[in-house]
Amino acid sequence: MSEVILSATGLSKHFVGRQSLVSKLRGKEPLTIPAVDGVDFEIHAGETIGLVGESGCGKSTLGRTLVGLYPATAGELSLYGESIGQERTLEQRRSVQMIFQDPFASLNPRMSVGDMLKEILLFHKLVSKEKVDERCKELLSLVGLPLSALQSFPRQFSGGQRQRIGIARALALEPKILIADEAVSALDVSVQASIVNLLLDLKRDLGLTMLFISHNIAVIRQISDQIVVMYLGRIVETGPTEQVFADPQHPYTKLLLSSVPKMTPGSKLGEAPDGELPKMQAHFQGCRFQSRCPIAVESCLTVDPELLQIRGSHHRVACQLVH
Amino acid sequence: MSTPFLSVRNLHVDIETNRGLLKAIRGISLDVNEGQSIGIVGESGSGKSITLKAILGLLPKNARITSGDIFIEGQSLFELSEKARRQLLAEKIGIVFQDAIAALNPVLTVGTQIAEIPHRRMGWSKEKSRERAIELMTLVGIPEAEKRLKVYPHQLSGGLRQRVAIAIALSGNPRLIFCDEPTTALDVTIQAQVLRLLLDLRQKENTGIVFVTHDLAVVNEICQEVNVMYAGRFVERGNVQDTFQDPTHPYAYSLLKSAPDMDHQVERLFSISGEAPDLTKTFVGCPFAPRCFAVSDLCRTTEPDLLPIRTSLSACHHSQNYLDKLSEARA
Ligand SMILES: Nc1ncnc2c1ncn2[C@@H]1O[C@H](COP(=O)(O)OP(=O)(O)O)[C@@H](O)[C@H]1O
Ligand SMILES: Nc1ncnc2c1ncn2[C@@H]1O[C@H](COP(=O)(O)OP(=O)(O)O)[C@@H](O)[C@H]1O
Ligand SMILES: [Mg+2]
Ligand SMILES: [Mg+2]
Numbered sequence: 001m002s003e004v005i006l007s008a009t010g011l012s013k014h015f016v017g018r019q020s021l022v023s024k025l026r027g028k029e030p031l032t033i034p035a036v037d038g039v040d041f042e043i044h045a046g047e048t049i050g051l052v053g054e055s056g057c058g059k060s061t062l063g064r065t066l067v068g069l070y071p072a073t074a075g076e077l078s079l080y081g082e083s084i085g086q087e088r089t090l091e092q093r094r095s096v097q098m099i100f101q102d103p104f105a106s107l108n109p110r111m112s113v114g115d116m117l118k119e120i121l122l123f124h125k126l127v128s129k130e131k132v133d134e135r136c137k138e139l140l141s142l143v144g145l146p147l148s149a150l151q152s153f154p155r156q157f158s159g160g161q162r163q164r165i166g167i168a169r170a171l172a173l174e175p176k177i178l179i180a181d182e183a184v185s186a187l188d189v190s191v192q193a194s195i196v197n198l199l200l201d202l203k204r205d206l207g208l209t210m211l212f213i214s215h216n217i218a219v220i221r222q223i224s225d226q227i228v229v230m231y232l233g234r235i236v237e238t239g240p241t242e243q244v245f246a247d248p249q250h251p252y253t254k255l256l257l258s259s260v261p262k263m264t265p266g267s268k269l270g271e272a273p274d275g276e277l278p279k280m281q282a283h284f285q286g287c288r289f290q291s292r293c294p295i296a297v298e299s300c301l302t303v304d305p306e307l308l309q310i311r312g313s314h315h316r317v318a319c320q321l322v323h
Numbered sequence: 324m325s326t327p328f329l330s331v332r333n334l335h336v337d338i339e340t341n342r343g344l345l346k347a348i349r350g351i352s353l354d355v356n357e358g359q360s361i362g363i364v365g366e367s368g369s370g371k372s373i374t375l376k377a378i379l380g381l382l383p384k385n386a387r388i389t390s391g392d393i394f395i396e397g398q399s400l401f402e403l404s405e406k407a408r409r410q411l412l413a414e415k416i417g418i419v420f421q422d423a424i425a426a427l428n429p430v431l432t433v434g435t436q437i438a439e440i441p442h443r444r445m446g447w448s449k450e451k452s453r454e455r456a457i458e459l460m461t462l463v464g465i466p467e468a469e470k471r472l473k474v475y476p477h478q479l480s481g482g483l484r485q486r487v488a489i490a491i492a493l494s495g496n497p498r499l500i501f502c503d504e505p506t507t508a509l510d511v512t513i514q515a516q517v518l519r520l521l522l523d524l525r526q527k528e529n530t531g532i533v534f535v536t537h538d539l540a541v542v543n544e545i546c547q548e549v550n551v552m553y554a555g556r557f558v559e560r561g562n563v564q565d566t567f568q569d570p571t572h573p574y575a576y577s578l579l580k581s582a583p584d585m586d587h588q589v590e591r592l593f594s595i596s597g598e599a600p601d602l603t604k605t606f607v608g609c610p611f612a613p614r615c616f617a618v619s620d621l622c623r624t625t626e627p628d629l630l631p632i633r634t635s636l637s638a639c640h641h642s643q644n645y646l647d648k649l650s651e652a653r654a
Contacts, residue, residue, distance in 0.1 A: 054510040158598065188366040188537065193581035193592035200591065217511065218540070218585035222592060242588070259515035261540035263584040265567040269522065269544040272515035274464065276480050 002045040004081070005176050005209050006066065006096070011039050011075035013058075013065045032282045035061035037233035038075065040307065043177060048203060048210040050224030050241065052217055052256070054277055057230040059213045063179045066211065067098045079176065094124060097175035101182040103166030107154040113140075113165055114150030120172045135172075142206075143168045144198060160191035164198065171202070177209045184219060196223055217260045221245060226314075229253050232280060232288040235307055239315030249310060249317040252289045287319070295321055326397040327354035328498060328531060329378070329416075334391030336370075336377050336555075343603040347373045347386065349555040352629075355499060358529040362542035362563070364578070365552030368599065371535040374552075375501050379412055413444065417492030417530075421504035423484040426491075427476040433460075433487045434472030440494040459490040464520055482513035489520065499531040500524075506541065518545050539582045543567055551575040554599050554610035561635030571637035571646060574611045609640070617641045 017031035024030075035058045043049055051059050064070045066077070068088050077084045084092055100106060108116060117136045121127050127135045140149055143164040154162060163183060170178055180199070184192040196219060202208045214220050220227060221241060228238040229250065237250040248254045258270055275292035286301040287293070293300065299320065307318040317323070336348035348370050355361055363371050376382045378393055380400075393400045395415055400408050420426050428436055434456050442452035453472070460468035463486040476484055485505060492500050502521070506514040522545055524530050534546055542549050542563065549566050551559040551574065559572035570576040580593030597614040600606050609615070612622040621640050629638040633646070 054512065189539070189578065190366065190581045190595035193583070194594035194596075196583070197591050197594055215511070216583075218583040221585050221588055222583045245585075255512055257585070259512045260585045261514075261518070261538065261544045262586055263540050263543055263567065263579070263582060264586055265543070265564050267543055269515065269518055272512070272519040274466070274516065276482060276513070277510060 002047065004042045005045050005079065007042040007076075007078050007081075008066070009040050009076040011062075011065065011077060012037050012073045013061050013070050014073040015061075029282075033280045034233045034282065034284075035280065036065060039230075039233075039235050041228060041235065041238060043209060043211060045209055046203070046207045047225045048199075048212055048223055050220035050227040051211060051213045051230065052215065052220050052227060053230035054256075055215060056232075056277065056280065058233045059215075059230060060181050062230070063098060063181045063211065063213050067096045067179055068093060069098075090124070094173045095176040096179065097170040097173055097177075098179040098181060099163070099166045099170050099183045101185050103162045104154055107162070107165060107169075109154055112151055112153055113145075113168075116169065117150075117172050120169060124173060126172070126174060139168045139172055142171060142202070144194075158191075159187055160195060163187065163195050167195075167198065167202075171206075177211065179211045179213070181213045182215070183212075185214060185216060192219070199223060217256065218263075229256065232278070232284070234288060234318065235316075236289065236318045237316065238307070239313065243313070243315055249315070249322045250289075250319050251293050251295055251321075255292070255294075289319075297321065325356075326394075328357045328359075328396060329353070329355040329533075330394040330397075331378060332392045332394070334374075334377060334393070335389045336373055336382065336386055337389050338373070338383070339385040340603060342601075346602045347555055348377060349602075350391070351552075351555075351557050353550065353557075355531055355533060357498060358525065358531050359548065360525055360532040360534065360546045362546035362549045363533065363535045363552055364537065364539055364542050364549060366537060366578075366599065369552040370555040371537075371552055372503055375503055375533070375535060379416065379418065379501065380408060413440075414495055415498050417495065417497035417500040419485070419488050419492045419500060419502045419505045421507050423481070423488040424476060426488050427484065429476055432473050432475055433479070433490075437487065437490045437494055440491070444495060455494070456490070459493055460487075462493070462524075463487075463490045464516065465490070480513075481509055482516060485509060485513075485517055486520070489517070493524070493530070497530065499533065501533050501535075503535045504537070505534075507536065507538070514541075521545060539567075539579060540584070551578065555602055556610075556638065557629055557636075558611065558638045559635060560629065565634050569646065569649060571632050571635045571642045572639045573615045573617045573641070573645065575637075576645075577614075577616075609638075617645055 013036040015033040015035055017033060019030040053059055065072050071086055079092060079095055114136055117139055118132050121132050121135055136150060137147055140147060145164050184195045212223050224241045227241050227244050229236050231252050237253045248257050278291055286303055287305050290296045290300040303320055305318045305320045307316045308323055309316050331353040333350050333352055334348055335350055338345040338347045365371055377388055395411055437456040437459055438452035441447040441455045457468045465471055465483060465486050506517050521532060525532055536542060546563050549563050550557045553574050559570060559575040570579055577593060577595045581595060583592060595614050600610045608623040609626055612618045627638045627640050629636045632642045
């Protein structure tokens with residue numbers, strides 16, 4: 001396998017909930033939300049990892065912790081084997097970039113696309129003043145936008161084009177890894193397809209390394225080499241995409257994959273077991289999936305399963321009934 | 324042939340916008356038979372929601388039906404008084420929208436809301452309406468229905484709220500339910516439960532469904548017929564199995580190809596360049612022509628009608644040609 005670019009060990013991000021005065025006076029502990037609760041994984045050069053799971057399982061929190069938007073509560077994070085402290089160097093910040101579902105929110109409406117790119121390139125001293133215009137043009141063609149876009153403002157673009165601008169801005173920083181959080185989720189399928197294709201091209205042409213976060217499992221399948229499945233702040237299964245789709249091991253992964261509507265003609269939706277996603281709790285006892293698990297046994301109520309390799313492969317599963 | 328339960332004939336809807344008059348619906352016809360499940364798919368802005376709202380008489384103030392007719396069991400809605408029309412629609416068609424929280428009243432308990440139609444409109448006693456509410460809640464899979472009568476919408480999860488909305492939609496014993504993206508805001512495992520519920524209802528109660536969504540795979544799973552909408556018209560109609568196998572319209576083909584399938588990984592997804600036309604501007608020819616891979620001169624001058632081809636209807640001058648090529652390629 002290729003070089004490890006980013007690795008997380010025991011990474012956690014807990015939010016401390018707001019507390020009413022009454023509960024404070026009563027000396028109660030504030031409620032903590034273990035949005036990301038002890039996750040281990042590695043991202044290798046040139047690889048795309050797809051992060052899936054239902055809303056509230058901690059995908060965005062994990063992404064934001066990796067780029068440094070949130071300080072980690074616990075655990076280790078390293079880039080090229082070098083540990084990242086709470087205060088990141090400029091270089092480290094530049095190395096991990098993120099794109100969002102709504103690129104518009106993160107673009108300055110009063111700045112033309114050209115000025116925005118220039119500012120970033122010059123601030124980070126990525127090119128000389130003489131070369132900056134040329135680099136801007138290169139970035140636009142990289143993301144499939146016409147050169148005329150340089151003079152235009154964000155509001156003049158459609159959703160798909162704005163996402164391309166967001167990608168161009170992230171790429172301007174020459175990141176080692178790009179984190180895409182629901183980057184295609186708000187787009188219509190035809191536009192979504194073109195952005196997915198763009199990311200696939202960038203991966204092939206630039207060797208782009210990516211963490212692709214999405215609740216859309218069909219998109220994840222198209223784009224990812226490895227997938228990571230999260231449930232209530234934990235990774236429950238991870239492995240090569242093809243292997244996990246062909247032979248999911250964790251009961252949650254099985255439920256998730258079987259719930260996805262299929263495009264195959266004649267496909268008929270199977271049984272859909274009852275059950276709801278439980279709320280995040282400060283402390284979980286036993287396996288977090290146990291309340292919805294069709295195969296749970298008594299020990300699942302008490303034993304917190306570890307993410308362990310199966311069959312000596314890169315496929316790892318956190319279920320004591322699988323091992 | 325018997326009269327369809329719902330029949331829409333050549334419906335046109337215009338919307339007054341700040342950019343000018345928008346020809347949102349440009350002549351659509353649709354028949355829904357008793358117990359049938361019909362999907363309407365298309366990208367955002369194609370006119371799916373406006374179609375449903377026009378039928379239900381729920382158009383926004385700046386929109387109006389400019390021509391066409393709508394029949395329920397053979398009765399033209401436009402021949403009825405406003406009051407009679409509303410009553411007929413409320414009796415025959417239930418509605419479930421995407422945003423259950425907006426559709427529910429935050430200050431009334433879910434029990435009160437589900438019992439309202441039986442009590443108010445159907446004149447049932449309080450006690451009987453309450454029992455009906457429990458029955459409906461059980462039918463839509465809300466556990467501990469009796470206990471949950473007294474909760475307020477915000478106390479429920481998104482999935483349960485959507486079930487409450489479905490229970491309300493069913494409370495007047497409608498023969499047909501209109502669903503507008505009812506599962507789009509739900510997580511996929513909860514979506515599967517709600518879709519399963521709709522399938523079961525159709526089977527048990529023979530309730531017809533008109534299901535509007537941008538998600539092709541959902542239509543594939545739960546509908547018998549699919550209507551593909553583009554720029555305010557249906558461009559393809561067919562049974563789901565045939566259309567998903569061999570779409571007859573290039574837009575339907577492109578849309579199907581661009582949707583990622585969770586069962587298969589492909590090298591690249593098919594993408595459609597360009598954008599749908601701005602319907603506040605006049606255009607000539609086929610609205611899909613500028614984006615179409617099978618375009619010809621004819622397409623740039625004449626908008627095609629929706630015409631039969633094999634088991635489907637297609638609004639394309641080249642459907643036959645295109646199907647021939649497809650079977651050649653297969654051979
Ligand atoms: N800024 C925040 N403050 C408090 N709680 C948060 C914050 N962001 C997320 N959470 C909580 O953390 C959990 C994980 O959220 P998130 O990472 O957004 O999930 P996902 O992206 O998978 O939908 C949820 O329970 C959410 O309510
Ligand atoms: N209240 C409104 N005012 C102005 N334009 C509207 C309004 N509602 C819908 N439209 C326009 O009508 C067209 C069809 O909209 P809609 O039926 O909501 O699309 P869909 O449901 O397929 O996404 C779009 O161009 C949309 O912008
Ligand atoms: Mg998120
Ligand atoms: Mg709509």
